Amino acid sequence: MRPQPDPLGPGQESVWDYPRPPRIERVARRAVIELGGEVIVDTDDVVRVLETSHPPVYYLPISAFVDGALAPGRGSSHCEFKGGARYFDVRGGGQLRSRAAWNYPTPAAGFEQLADRVAVYARDMDRCTLDGIEVRPQPGRFYGGWITPEVVGPFKGEPGSTGW
Template identity: 50%
Template sequence: MFRPQKIQPKEGQESVWDYPRPPRLEPCDKQIKIIFNGVTIVDTKKAYRVLETSHPPTYYIPPEDIKMEYLQPAEKGSFCEWKGPGNYYTLTVNDKQAINVAWYYPNPTPAFADIKNYVAFYAEPMDECLVNGETVTPQPGNFYGGWITSDIVGPFKGGPGSWGW
């Protein structure tokens, strides 16, 4: 099996290849902002991040720090081997809509109980997603929901040829 060549992190950086499997959940006090169709829908310093080998962090936001009036339950569901069954939201702000753009776990496994009903967002459809003021790059591949910042190095799962990692 092909193993990607780990990029050596510089001082102040993390390598996704040093993240654990199974993934780890940890509180994050960095400021997380999400802007969609010109409206700030998320602004928090009370997120959690999930860290998993080969993936940039996925940020889970407490519902009280989300403008939930813009989220509508979607029909899509999914299953994570670590977190359990998940549900999705569609985001609508004025005349713009992003279908199945956010997800949450209403009954997560015990290891992820702290993120019950917290919401994660795909970065790609947003105007901007920021971590401590830095605009994130979406995880490649349009399947996973990780956010890449300058303090995270890969290579990252999701791009061409990475499905066998």
């Protein structure tokens, strides 16, 4: 059952207008991620994936992360649209966050841009920003979207959203 979308303000977009299957797009944004008091990535080479009911998931080049920030993590998962995912442990400033990032090394057709990119769970980092604005993590333990002021929900992962 689809919930009622939140009202839009000027310059905002609703996650309920995002497509399914998802769409990938390059965006003119600067993403900065901090862990353990250190900047582990600062890049303006950003793509996002938009999917109905989810805040955008931002993918950054693996090569943009500081040396040693990403190490293979345990486990894997599968997305019906993007394909098989692998996980990374993320390190910064003496801190370690297990399975805090993921990528699609051999993505499905239409998502080839993701092959050398990684997405990071904002909830596991000290701080993630887009254009200097701190993001909020998507609710729930599984989802990795970044919520910014220009995106409105309700968002998948909130209590009661299992059937969306």
